[in-house]
Amino acid sequence: MSKVRYMQKVDQILSAPWLVTVDANDTVLEDHSLVIESGIIRDIVPTADVRERYSGPELALPDHILCPGLINAHTHMSMNLLRGYADDLPLKEWLEGYIWPAEGQWVDEQFVADGSRLAMAESLLGGTTCFNDMYFFPDITARLASAAGMRASIGLIVIDFPTVWGSGPDEYLKKAIAVGDEFRHDPQVSVTLAPHAPYSVSREPLEKISTLSAELDIPVHIHVQETAGEVQDFISQHGVRPLQRLAEIGLVNPSLIAVHMTQLEDSEIAMLANQGVHVVHCPESNLKLASGACPVNALLRAGVNVALGTDGTASNNDLDMFGEMRTAALLGKHVAGDASAVNAFQALRMATINGARALGLADVTGSLERGKAADIIAVDTARVDMAPVYEPVSHVVYAASRHCVQHVWVAGKQLVKDAQLTTLDADALTETAQQWQQKIGKPATPARNN
């Protein structure tokens, strides 16, 4: 009998010198192949053996590091149209003096469509395969993500004040339920309930969100304790810290995705660990707004799941998860006063599997393991800025930039090929963004403080 009869036909074989799995043991495999069938990683085998067991198109990547696609665990995609609109300002002034007024004037369906598509293009080219969003018109962003082939966790926003998306908490919640229903069966779109922050969403809607989250098993995605001033103001008004308020309402549980958390007391860290809360660290946004620094090393040591996000480009000003990983590692060492803190492996976990866990997607994505979706990036090392390679994980975190990403797959579909998008038109998106800038103009009061 011929050997060929035992060979399995598959959709794609990817072979590379380094396969960074981000599994529970941080396994790095050398000279291995990923075997992909129906969008799923069916097998991982030594490249020397793959042809004995599988047939199908093979892409040999002789100089590449294969990693899980990166997960941006907190962002506001559409705000890409406000990239660099106002800089060098503290959070409160930036938000109330510039961003909220501009949003009030300009955000509509078209803004969200153009901004979020631009952000998807930027994300994919930089190796981000999944994002956790929070913005108005979440249905539009969800539909466009689905069309582009990206994986998306869509925040269904709730805020006390009226916006173009709704008149107040009741309408936001009604719309949240409707959007959640629309995407219930989309394999690549999941949703979160996304109250903006404890200071901007009252107790009553937060209680409804708590009930809904428990009933429907949907995560709650919220900004918490981003700045010292915010915490102080909250205590003045409510007599408790914001996190304590969330705990009273029953929101401090494994469904909570608490973003920023630059202000944390030891007892709060212990509570987060005990209750299985997920924290999303956004180091570049926090630094840029001088909001403080999330105590990442202390959280990781306490066993808290810490994911990583860029925040929106209006406060970053990019969606570069490579930069964010490096900044997380560097800042984590600085804050801990220990060069071995937040090491390269931990930074990579924060940008991959920890994000998947926070979004409730750990069975689907975040690592290269059998049975998971083929959400994969290929990082090229045959470049003057990546040579030589001693340790691939160190290289991904400390040396690679997003421009080293050559190929990207989501659920087995190649969305970036040779650094070019396959499902989005980069030139058209760039031109559209520039047209928005012409229309929006510069802020009435220039933010520059030189």
Add this chain to the structure above:
Amino acid sequence: MSKVRYMQKVDQILSAPWLVTVDANDTVLEDHSLVIESGIIRDIVPTADVRERYSGPELALPDHILCPGLINAHTHMSMNLLRGYADDLPLKEWLEGYIWPAEGQWVDEQFVADGSRLAMAESLLGGTTCFNDMYFFPDITARLASAAGMRASIGLIVIDFPTVWGSGPDEYLKKAIAVGDEFRHDPQVSVTLAPHAPYSVSREPLEKISTLSAELDIPVHIHVQETAGEVQDFISQHGVRPLQRLAEIGLVNPSLIAVHMTQLEDSEIAMLANQGVHVVHCPESNLKLASGACPVNALLRAGVNVALGTDGTASNNDLDMFGEMRTAALLGKHVAGDASAVNAFQALRMATINGARALGLADVTGSLERGKAADIIAVDTARVDMAPVYEPVSHVVYAASRHCVQHVWVAGKQLVKDAQLTTLDADALTETAQQWQQKIGKPATPARNN
């Protein structure tokens, strides 16, 4: 009489929508042209008028920001061959346990030639046109920089212990004078005297260096007060802080380029300002080694000239001055607790004109002004990760990455054209680096601390 008789023939005209001059007023010109003749910026005129006054080949860059070439004010170029050799370790252990042993075993003329050429390729592609180096075999790095067309400030290293470059301070100084002589008339190579650090160079050679620096008018490039431990050890051994020792020797003056300076008291900041000392901030290296943070905002407010460096790739792990600018701005805000501190304009100045000043090259490079060398980079904004553009300087610092650099000129010669090197062979350098990695292997004791 024909108008054409009054037109001046020039070598090159570069026209762009944004010209970020980094002059004394931080002028940003819109729709202007740089007129280049014999490697010098001869004129800067509105693009609408340039053809009335000058003839010559014009490169119209319709979507680009033209900036001065970036100046990496502290690095160890050849160490590119040790990029990622040992990570996630504090300075002392990293240096004494890994880097110095590897250097002792492997550094020779070929290592320096291959490493520094790799570093030049990486630097140029990332928009760095000038570097301030400190390493062994400085003559080799100088010759190769000259051959590649880069601008280089070459540190003539002095250290107490013997290395492959010399038996001790006397030989290092002898060689320093010889190398200085060799490049006296090279228009693109200047030199510094480069004692490694107060803790690694004794008083006697430092006194000789002080005398030589004054006699020959050569800057002194030295690591100072990089970590708290170093300062404590120095006080224990010598009874004074390192900077005080340098002051006693007469080295605290406008020729001093003091690198790192993470440990500074208020009285020291005042002394640096009064004495016209230049400080080089290396934020990513300092963070990665958890060495502390240079108080940049306080230094700038005191009037100290602060330049920016990547340090070597063994502690960074790249030579990306765009990343370094962004990190300097972000960390500066964090350390100052003020989002308006170390703004985009200041960060760009640190990476350009302040570096030129520190190296004694402010008349030659560091800004786009008439009479200066045509050291220029063109940053492309027609990209999904750069659109839209509200404020070009904010974009260069907060949004751009080094891969947005499309063209680079040094002294009017184009060294990067469409993101490709014109004087160095990227593929050959990458392959050579990988051969070095094969030969060197991984450290005997893996540095990973997971």
